[in-house]
Amino acid sequence: MGEEPKRNPLWFFLAPEQLIAPGFSDLSKDGSEFAARVCVITVDEAHLLNTWVPAAEGIQQIGWVRAHFSNVVLVALTATMRGGKHIASVCKFLGAPSRKNFT
Numbered sequence: 001m002g003e004e005p006k007r008n009p010l011w012f013f014l015a016p017e018q019l020i021a022p023g024f025s026d027l028s029k030d031g032s033e034f035a036a037r038v039c040v041i042t043v044d045e046a047h048l049l050n051t052w053v054p055a056a057e058g059i060q061q062i063g064w065v066r067a068h069f070s071n072v073v074l075v076a077l078t079a080t081m082r083g084g085k086h087i088a089s090v091c092k093f094l095g096a097p098s099r100k101n102f103t
Contacts, residue, residue: 050089
């Protein structure tokens with residue numbers, strides 16, 4: 001059997017546009033060392049998903065990344081998310097359960 005990949009913490013930041021780059025596709029292939037080390041996906045300014053999703057191809061890939069790395073923690077950050085349908089829409093897009101209260 002092969003050696004287990006190391007899971008030392010490493011911060012790796014990507015802009016949504018980089019998610020559609022061929023390099024990211026190669027990097028995130030199943031079985032790659034990079035893919036094995038991903039433990040948290042963070043979406044900053046999550047409230048913008050409500051307005052940018054239809055227009056930005058890179059942002060549309062966030063859902064694919066979430067599905068591809070379904071075993072990792074997802075953190076969506078926002079300081080200005082409006083309640084109700086806005087939260088439900090972002091949760092649906094990210095494949096996360098919709099919650100009434102966010103903290």
